[in-house]
Amino acid sequence: MHATEHCFTPFTSSIEHFELPERFTYPFYYEPHPLCLVAAEQLQQHLETQTDWQHNFGLDGDTDNAIGKMFGVLLVKNQQGEVGFLSAFSGKVANQNLLPNFVPPVFDMLAEGSFFLSGQDKLNELSQQIKKLEANPDLATAKQALQEAQLASNEALAAHRSNMVEARKVRKAKRADSANLAPEVRNQLKTQLSQESVIEKLQLRDLKLYWEAEVAQKQELLDLLQNVISPLVEQRRNFSSSLQQKLFEQYCFLNSEGEEKCLGELFISTAQGVPPAGAGECAAPKLLQFAFKHNMTPLAMAEFWWGSSPKSEIRRHKHYYPACQGKCQPILTHMLEGIELDDNPLLTNPAEGKSLEIIYQDEDMAVVNKPAEFLSVPGKTIEDSVYLRMKQQFPDATGPLIVHRLDMSTSGLMVIAISKRANKSLQKQFIQRTVKKRYTAMIDGVLEADHGLINLPLRGDLDDRPRQLVCHEHGKPAETTWKVISRSDKHTKVHLYPKTGRTHQLRVHCAHSLGLNMPILGDDLYGVKTTRLHLHAELLELNHPITNEPMTFQVDAEF
Structure with missing residues (x-):
């Protein structure tokens, strides 16, 4: 210790x-705190110079x-x-x-002789036993035999049912043609056709019984092999759960x-x-x-x-x-x-003292210029938002008002659905990605290339919301096109064109090492906080939800 x-x-x-x-x-x-900065710098100096490990x-x-x-x-x-x-x-x-x-x-899970290390050894031992049993070639053979029997059963039964359908059509036609036959002959034909139908049903029954026995036999062979493994899997699961519970009890x-x-x-x-x-x-x-x-x-x-x-x-x-x-x-x-x-x-209302400018309005829709640090919809503790302000502005609105959102820290254009009929059309345009959006961002660094495409799938960080992760396995597709507008000694101004609208997409695509590898200036999640996040939704192109007239709205960024 x-x-x-x-x-x-x-x-x-x-x-x-x-x-x-x-x-x-x-x-x-x-x-x-300034003293924490001094302490951190002293620790960083230690990390750079120590030779103990x-x-x-x-x-x-x-x-x-x-x-x-x-x-x-x-x-x-x-x-x-x-x-x-x-x-x-x-x-x-x-x-x-x-x-x-x-x-x-x-x-200390790694302490010599700890229950955790010995428990890990036992789990590893069980895993090795299970792995060895699962590698048994007889198991793979039995699984394949069962799959083949199930497939053959399905095919045989499907073929017989198909033949029954065709035979039924033939019998129906024969019955229709028997109207002109002598009664005695017609009755004999009916009896014969009925017998054929019964025989086909009995054949289907026998076929089912045969394949059920075949599949059951293959399943039994597989179960014999798996029944050796299942108790070990259950033992590992129970032991792992008890080990974890015991571990939780040590962390007080x-x-x-x-x-x-x-x-x-x-x-x-x-x-x-x-x-x-x-x-x-x-x-x-x-x-x-x-x-x-x-x-x-x-x-x-x-x-x-x-x-x-x-x-x-x-x-x-x-x-x-x-x-x-x-x-x-x-x-x-x-x-x-x-x-x-x-x-x-x-917990502090970031929208306090800020106004929400309406740059376009008719009876069906409106377009507003949202300031930075202003919620699109009410949060857990703060109700003030674009939604609340629009509800106050349009108390008789029949639409849901909010059709799409901007991050709280992002400024720029948002379209508002005032009427119910407008909402359906606007939603459809956003879902089908026919709405064209352009953002302006100031990047914290100097980009060498003039344009490019970023394609990095994203998902939420379950351990650290609202941060997002790049995840090729479980992430949703996210695509952004970018183009340089201007450069200075330290920063680059760019246009960003998101094809998708994932949470924090532009912020992550700029900051991630596989994206621009330079965060947006003022990004308090993925970069360094400044006076504001330098990201602005400056251009919005869509069709009017009722007249279908093409409309373009633009408000230049303040930075």
Whole structure:
């Protein structure tokens, strides 16, 4: 176990001219306190110069096997009244949980002789047994035999039923032609045709019975082989579940009032009901746990990314990021109980004092110029939005008003469906992608190429909403065409033409390493926050929902 004095790090430079924070950091949206910046820079200097361990962060060019990491610093006051900081990393670094100068994990899964390691060994052993049994060639042969029997059965029965249909048509024709026959002959023919029908049905019955027996025999042979595997699969599932439950019980978190809660209890009221993989392994819970355990007073916190970005996420070296919602929100909410926090800026109405300009209006539709930091529809805690303002503006509207949306931080043109009849046409145009949209963006960097196409599928980050991930396996198709308008020393102004309208599509396509690899200026999720997100929906081309007349609307960006 780490000694406390090895984790508490004094500042190497004087901090006398800094004011201590009045309240603790709101961890899910913050600007790092100046002292946290000093602490982070001191930690970064340590990461660049230490030689105690080796880890490929991807900073030396080898990005194929690189694993970047989130690091955190917690500004604290120790029992002696000294102000310093604690350091932590998320997950493992250099395949270790314990490194000099970093706080330990809440629970060390890698400790020698731990139940988790022996449990992992047992799971691996079961998996190897199952894999070996599944590789048995007799199993593959039995599966194929069953499939072939089922296919042959379906084909034979289908062929017989088809023959019955044709025979029925022939009998029907014979009955129709028998009207001119002598009664005795006609009755004999009817009896014969009825017998043929009965024989065909009996043949179908026998055919069914034959193939049912054939398929059952093949199924029985397969079951004999699978019945050896199934108990092992069930045993592995049950053991894995019990191991996970036991692991959850080891992750117990303190708060400033000394109250302790474990993972299972903290996540029981979430949508999933169970902790996600890796919960409790992030830097923030580790830091607070160590501080509370050793009677230190937390003052402020910041987390930064160190290394190359993962393939799916957008993480930039040395950039600061808030704590994730999926894994950390339930844990940190408990851990920070009783501590006065900075205000949550997401609870402040960003549209307060802003007006919504209507640039076109008739009885069926309107077009508005939405300001930046203005919700399209009501949020969880803020009702003020384009929808609310339009509802107030058009109280007798029969349409739903909102046909499409813009991100809160994006400014620009939105079309509004005032009448019910207009909504159907406008919706159809958006669904069929006949509406032409052009955005203007200021990119944080200088692009060399003049134009291009970005095709990166996107899905939501389940652990850190509302962030989006690039995911080729489960993501929805997302396509953006771009063209440079102008360049300066540090920035590039571009036109963006989204073919699809995925959440944060333009922001991710610009910031991701496989896109432009340069975030939009002011992007607080995928880049660096400034006065605003420099993204504006400046051009909208559509047909009038009633007259079908082509219409073009344009409002130039303010940047």
